[in-house]
Amino acid sequence: MPSHVAINPSVIYRELAGEVVLLNLQSGVYYGLDAVGSRVWQLLMQSRGVDDVCATLLDEYDVSAEAVRADVQRLIGELSEKGLVILESGDPH
Numbered sequence: 001m002p003s004h005v006a007i008n009p010s011v012i013y014r015e016l017a018g019e020v021v022l023l024n025l026q027s028g029v030y031y032g033l034d035a036v037g038s039r040v041w042q043l044l045m046q047s048r049g050v051d052d053v054c055a056t057l058l059d060e061y062d063v064s065a066e067a068v069r070a071d072v073q074r075l076i077g078e079l080s081e082k083g084l085v086i087l088e089s090g091d092p093h
Contacts, residue, residue, distance in 0.1 A: 002087040004049050005076055011084050013041070024083055031082060036061075040075055044085065050076070 010025045020038040022031040033041055039060070043053040050072065057068050079085040 002050060002076070002089055004047075004088040005044050005079075006047075006086045006088055007045060008084055008086055022084055026083060029082070031084065036071075037075055040072060 008024070011022055012025065013020050013022045015021075015038070018035055018038065020033045020041050022033070022041075023029075024031070036057075039057070040053060043056055048056070054065070054068050054072055057063075057072070058065060061068070076085065076087070080087055
């Protein structure tokens with residue numbers, strides 16, 4: 001799993017009723033995230049590292065560390081495949 005994930009500058013997003021809707025301007029395709037996926041997106045928007053995202057989710061949800069890492073890794077992989085995020089290694093700052 002990458003240490004940091006950047007939002008693709010070609011993606012715009014809006015929160016609607018507790019969920020996030022994403023539009024990839026390059027492909028013209030919309031995507032929707034459920035409540036947990038939306039929370040991950042919010043944390044990524046704060047330029048938090050992946051480890052920080054996982055730690056925050058562990059504090060907010062009653063779930064194991066392994067489950068959080070697996071779910072975050074899967075979501076980041078899907079977002080990357082759709083061109084919504086850019087995977088980075090190391091500290092972006």
